[in-house]
Amino acid sequence: MKIDVVAIGEVCLDVITSNIPSILNRNITLNDITVTAGGMAVWFSRGIKSLNFRPGIISKIGKDHVGMFILKILQEEGIDTRGIKLSNVKTSVCIGLILSDGLKRFIGMLPPRLESDDIDLNYITQAKALHMAGYFLYPSLWGDNLRKIFKYAKKEGLLISLDTQSSSYARSISRQKLQSILKSVLDFVDVLLLDENEGELITGSDEPTTILERLSNLGANLIGLKLGRKGSMVFLNGKIYEIQAFDAPLKDTVGSGDIWDAGFLIGLLKRLEPKDAALVANAAVVLNKGLREKDRLNAMKFMQEKIM
Numbered sequence: 556m557k558i559d560v561v562a563i564g565e566v567c568l569d570v571i572t573s574n575i576p577s578i579l580n581r582n583i584t585l586n587d588i589t590v591t592a593g594g595m596a597v598w599f600s601r602g603i604k605s606l607n608f609r610p611g612i613i614s615k616i617g618k619d620h621v622g623m624f625i626l627k628i629l630q631e632e633g634i635d636t637r638g639i640k641l642s643n644v645k646t647s648v649c650i651g652l653i654l655s656d657g658l659k660r661f662i663g664m665l666p667p668r669l670e671s672d673d674i675d676l677n678y679i680t681q682a683k684a685l686h687m688a689g690y691f692l693y694p695s696l697w698g699d700n701l702r703k704i705f706k707y708a709k710k711e712g713l714l715i716s717l718d719t720q721s722s723s724y725a726r727s728i729s730r731q732k733l734q735s736i737l738k739s740v741l742d743f744v745d746v747l748l749l750d751e752n753e754g755e756l757i758t759g760s761d762e763p764t765t766i767l768e769r770l771s772n773l774g775a776n777l778i779g780l781k782l783g784r785k786g787s788m789v790f791l792n793g794k795i796y797e798i799q800a801f802d803a804p805l806k807d808t809v810g811s812g813d814i815w816d817a818g819f820l821i822g823l824l825k826r827l828e829p830k831d832a833a834l835v836a837n838a839a840v841v842l843n844k845g846l847r848e849k850d851r852l853n854a855m856k857f858m859q860e861k862i863m
């Protein structure tokens with residue numbers, strides 16, 4: 556199986572619920588609860604696949620029933636799982652609560668530790684791009700360990716992106732430490748991806764333009780800052796572009812940030828200007844998560860014009 560884009564990161568079981576009141580003081584019955592393979596590397600790979608590129612994942616899951624269930628789903632979806640190690644760990648589960656006001660909250664387990672040995676460099680170099688899906692979820696890769704992998708991938712000519720995501724552990728350490736953990740790999744990162752909460756955690760500002768300036772001072776050249784329903788901002792060489800989200804209701808927003816990352820990266824691989832790659836990213840979100848068929852069809856048409 557050939558691959559175009561490899562994602563290193565989280566694979567878990569997602570349990571997705573919608574329309575949850577923000578104050579939970581009674582039992583709730585829902586018409587539907589989605590149970591599927593999830594985690595940042597999986598949603599990212601679905602985004603890649605939906606744009607007709609071939610995704611592969613490097614990760615670790617348990618040899619348990621949940622792990623087998625996830626593998627089967629990924630294989631059926633055409634995502635390459637050769638880089639997913641089966642280990643004597645418990646496969647993690649993430650419960651997504653989409654609140655009735657549209658906000659999302661997660662109750663989840665930390666993913667199993669990934670060590671450098673779990674990451675096969677030969678596998679990575681089969682691809683054209685490498686994505687770190689959730690750097691702050693993997694303290695075992697912080698600093699030198701990921702740096703070595705990125706250095707190798709860069710030497711082999713891959714485009715490299717990194718989404719920080721956040722974790723309770725990352726929130727517990729000092730801002731200065733978090734900045735140095737990010738800075739230590741930034742010189743190999745072509746695209747830094749994060750949302751405004753992660754931006755605030757790293758920079759101490761809740762103002763998107765200040766977040767971008769401070770990240771640039773840390774050494775980021777190209778940044779995609781995701782702002783939920785407000786859309787996104789792209790920073791390139793001191794210039795900031797504001798990109799509105801497409802006007803289309805979504806089924807749910809679990810994984811929307813990772814699908815956005817996938818669209819952005821494919822746009823860049825197709826040599827689009829970053830601000831146009833962000834439009835491809837928006838379209839990828841609607842294609843995968845749009846509630847209405849007409850919006851999904853429009854997103855597909857848009858995509859075909861831009862990259863296919």
Ligand SMILES: Nc1ncnc2c1ncn2[C@@H]1O[C@H](COP(=O)(O)OP(=O)(O)OP(=O)(O)O)[C@@H](O)[C@H]1O
Nearest residue numbers: 750781782783784786787800808810811812813815
């Ligand atoms: N409520 C929403 N309505 C419309 N579009 C949305 C909504 N939430 C997200 N999006 C779209 O998805 C993109 C990325 O989502 P978001 O900003 O939530 O990223 P994220 O915080 O990284 O997500 P994740 O929870 O997957 O990590 C946005 O830029 C926007 O285009």
Ligand SMILES: [Mg+2]
Nearest residue numbers: 720750812813
């Ligand atoms: Mg995210």
